[in-house]
Amino acid sequence: MSRQNQGNCDHQKLISETDTPSLHEDANTDSGDWFADMFADFEPQNTTDGSYRGTMAKIKATELHYQAVFEQKLVEANTNLKRERIRVTIKQTGNSLQLRATLPLKPGDNSVGKQKKQYDLSLGIPANLEGLKTAIEESYELGKLIARHTFQWNEKYLGIKSREKQEIKTxxxxxxxxxxxxxxxxxxxxxxxxxxxxxxxxxxxxxxxxxxxxxxxxxxxxxxxxxxxxxxxxxxxxxxxxxxNLGFQLDVKRDHVTPAYREIPDDEKIISAFHMFEKFALSRKNTNISDEIDTWEMWRWVYGMLATFGLRPRELFVEPDINWWMSTQNIDHTWKVNKNTKTGYREVIPFVPEWIELFDLRNSKPLNILERKVEKIASVQNINWMRRDISRWFRKVGIQFQPYDLRHACAIRAHLQGIPIKAAADNLGHTVDEHTKTYQRWFGIENRKKAFGEVISQRSLIELQKNEILALRMENETLRLEVEKLKLLENV
Incomplete structure (x- = not known):
């Protein structure tokens, strides 16, 4: 075979390989194929507690995982391009992807002694997985032009079209x-x-x-x-x-906001408010409002759980593990929070164990109503409606505080009980910093009086015990001396 024929064969082979569908078809598949398995094995550490710092920690972990997947896909794309003898590579520069290829000199490029030069082409492609799909498609298109020696510098490859595409949207x-x-x-x-x-x-x-x-x-x-x-x-x-990727950052400053004062209910108010549900139900006994007749017991149960465990309201509605709650193996009466909630899975210990019996929280009737309601949840919007329904029921029965105040009350109670801060924070599902801010912010004068009273009482008890111990020691010493005297008299 002549050298010319060999060259023609190689050229036809390269064109044929460039037209092979494998990677090109992958690039044109539905976006879901690219993103479906991205987070399949990803479980970010549940550091978030609803605070800005906690939320940002989880967002950062997710972003790092995404970037790692993107970088892996970029390497795979370039490996496939090289394997299929496409004379183009994809590179990332900042937030954009560029195509790198050796091309005829660009118009106006006066490089001496050269007919070709390596260029990085900016086509306005963002550096994300969706953009990578586009970059692969463009690599194939450019690769064909290079293989067929038909590449020409036009508005697209000069970057004019990509600049025109950056119109501002509403x-x-x-x-x-x-x-x-x-x-x-x-x-x-x-x-x-x-x-x-x-x-x-x-x-x-x-x-x-x-x-x-x-x-x-x-x-x-x-x-x-x-x-x-x-x-x-x-x-x-x-x-x-x-x-x-709108290309700008905001030049605005966050306002410093001091939370409005709120009085956190003490245990007496919490217990009293629990009974307001039944009073409301009795006052509405002759009405035809079926929702109020059928569900007040469930909302009273919700109230009792929030008060006893300090849960976030949605932690009762997202796939509640009712079987575990009612299980005879649950000897510590813990509530299991589902992994799909704000801070992930945790097992919560009751802050006031005696309220489980007082509020009849293991009664199957309200739990059956809860189970029926949860079965109807089809979207996150349904959960939000149920969360708002709690506040609505508080107002309906005449409770003067908010559902979240019961959570704050648990944080304060834990401090007064002497529970270590880390243990209390973990039980509530937030950081130690957030826990400290919560009970410091809403501690109030009455709770300070309690805390001081308990400390002073404990100190008084300790001082009394010390005095009793000192008196006993003196009495022992007196008796020891008496014994010594008796021994001496016996020996005389």
């Missing part, structure tokens, strides 16, 4: 694909679905959907409000900006 246009983009880098769990639903709600409530998503427009809305609302908008819009 808030509404971003929201059309927000959920899809959001879950490209996150696990889809009950917790993350609830978080996303909150983000979406905040944006729709506060931003005109027809406004362009510019730095100026977003900052103007944020600076038009104050306090917790401003801080919430900063957090939510930061997620939106990062998700769509």
């Amino acid at each position: 808030i509404g246009e971003l929201l059309d694909t927000f959920e899809e983009k959001y879950y490209q880098t996150r696990q889809k769990t009950i917790t993350s679905q609830n978080t996303f639903a909150n983000y979406l709600s905040v944006i729709k409530r506060n931003f005109p959907l027809t406004h362009l998503a510019t730095k100026e427009n977003i900052e103007a809305i944020i600076n038009s409000v104050q306090g917790n609302k401003k801080n919430e908008l900063i957090a939510v819009t930061s997620v939106l900006i990062k998700t769509f």
